[in-house]
Amino acid sequence: MGSRRTLITIAAIAVGAIAVVLIYGYVGSVKDEAFGEAERVKVYVVKTTVPQGTYGEEAEQQKLIVEDEIPKKFFPPNAIRSMDDIGGKVAVAELAVNQIVTTDMFADPSVVQSTFSDRLEKINDEDQVAVTISVDQIRGVAGLLQPGDFVNVMTTDLCENGGVAGGGGGAEGEAPAEGDPAADPCEGQENILFGKQARYVYQKVQVLAIGQTPVAVPGDVETAAEGEAGAEPAAPEGNTGLITLIVPAKGAQYVASLPPENIYLSLVSRDYEPVPQTPIDPSEPLPAEDPSELTPYGPNGPGGE
Numbered sequence: 147m148g149s150r151r152t153l154i155t156i157a158a159i160a161v162g163a164i165a166v167v168l169i170y171g172y173v174g175s176v177k178d179e180a181f182g183e184a185e186r187v188k189v190y191v192v193k194t195t196v197p198q199g200t201y202g203e204e205a206e207q208q209k210l211i212v213e214d215e216i217p218k219k220f221f222p223p224n225a226i227r228s229m230d231d232i233g234g235k236v237a238v239a240e241l242a243v244n245q246i247v248t249t250d251m252f253a254d255p256s257v258v259q260s261t262f263s264d265r266l267e268k269i270n271d272e273d274q275v276a277v278t279i280s281v282d283q284i285r286g287v288a289g290l291l292q293p294g295d296f297v298n299v300m301t302t303d304l305c306e307n308g309g310v311a312g313g314g315g316g317a318e319g320e321a322p323a324e325g326d327p328a329a330d331p332c333e334g335q336e337n338i339l340f341g342k343q344a345r346y347v348y349q350k351v352q353v354l355a356i357g358q359t360p361v362a363v364p365g366d367v368e369t370a371a372e373g374e375a376g377a378e379p380a381a382p383e384g385n386t387g388l389i390t391l392i393v394p395a396k397g398a399q400y401v402a403s404l405p406p407e408n409i410y411l412s413l414v415s416r417d418y419e420p421v422p423q424t425p426i427d428p429s430e431p432l433p434a435e436d437p438s439e440l441t442p443y444g445p446n447g448p449g450g451e
Contacts, residue, residue: 186215189225189246196241202232202252211247224248265354265361266392276354277398278390285410286389291353293361296418299348299391299401300410344410347400348393349420355390 193212196205205211206229226232226247235252245251266274283289291297354361389411393401433439441447 185218187218187221189214189216189221190229192241192243192245192247195243196237198237198240200237201255202229202235205232205237216246222246222248224250262354262360269392269394272394274392275395275398276390277393277401278388279401279404279409280387280406281389281409281411282387286387287411287413291356291389291411291413293353293355293359295353296350296414296416297353297389297391297411298346298414299351299404300344300412301347301404302342302344302408302410343426345425346423347404348397349423350414350418351397352392353389354392357388360390 190211191214192210194208194210196210200210202211211229226249231249232247232252234254236255237251238253239251241247241251262276266276268274287297391401430436433442438445
């Protein structure tokens with residue numbers, strides 16, 4: 147009787163052990179399945195917007211793309227495994243923040259070509275065009291202009307061949323009264339200073355290119371010649387006299403209507419604020435004869451109050 151109980155006890159223990167093993171195995175498989183989907187893997191994500199044309203090395207150096215982790219089940223099959231996967235390549239389009247970087251987001255620079263038209267972004271929600279003028283060094287700020295600079299555009303001898311009326315007149319068929327702001331600024335042209343009058347056509351016009359050297363965009367990087375470690379980047383092309391400006395379509399009409407030999411540019415700062423400029427009044431004293439002016443900066447000069 148005692149041996150029978152012993153056998154029953156041993157059998158119960160064996161069955162219990164088997165049940166424990168089976169339950170442990172089942173729970174383990176469920177756990178593996180659950181945690182397998184939650185397992186986190188390394189990815190590279192866009193931390194700051196990456197402009198089109200940006201090189202992979204630039205994105206890494208500027209920390210536009212950073213390392214992160216996501217659940218394994220969300221890992222894209224074409225996600226890059228390291229930044230080396232996009233080395234020497236450029237972004238084919240602008241990359242938005244929080245995007246996971248994949249191999250198809252970057253391509254060889256020869257495939258992703260940035261054209262001049264890509265640089266003509268809208269200004270104040272208005273489409274822009276490029277128009278080129280030719281100036282010598284005297285009328286082109288001595289060749290000091292660089293792509294991206296801003297200039298004021300002036301013209302001289304505007305009164306030749308009929309000139310330009312200075313605003314709206316009075317009633318139809320009625321000539322503006324003498325001294326009226328609407329009077330023809332070309333009247334008495336022969337008495338104006340040295341026989342010509344310069345007038346502003348546009349202020350703060352952006353320079354798109356000098357010769358064939360355009361405004362740099364993200365992705366434009368200088369590299370040393372192959373095999374010449376530490377070689378200096380090539381110097382930018384000098385001022386050839388061809389200045390390409392960014393203007394609205396109507397603005398291009400104004401610029402193209404100016405006699406090339408009469409165009410005069412003045413360089414202005416990036417924070418220059420345009421204000422209306424009036425034609426020279428030949429009846430007024432010259433600035434140096436006017437006590438309220440004397441210098442271009444006021445009667446006290448550039449260091450005055």
